[in-house]
Amino acid sequence: MFLQANGDILSTAEKLVYRNVYIFKVDISDGQIVKVWEYADPVAYANLGITGSEAESAAKG
Numbered sequence: 059m060f061l062q063a064n065g066d067i068l069s070t071a072e073k074l075v076y077r078n079v080y081i082f083k084v085d086i087s088d089g090q091i092v093k094v095w096e097y098a099d100p101v102a103y104a105n106l107g108i109t110g111s112e113a114e115s116a117a118k119g
Contacts, residue, residue: 059084065098078102 061082068075083095 059086074106074108076102076106 061084063080063082065076065078065080067077078098081097083097084091085093085095
């Protein structure tokens with residue numbers, strides 16, 4: 059199964075607007091979800107200019 063989600067986040071503390079489109083591929087076997095794949099545009103995140111975040115470190119690790 060494929061799903062699309064549109065992200066629209068406004069962080070007033072950092073004065074950042076983050077918009078992205080996510081595509082999820084969900085693998086189902088015997089009526090149960092066995093794996094979820096997430097695809098997003100990494101350029102949208104990179105354009106925020108955030109470096110050294112926990113999320114970024116986890117993605118690289």
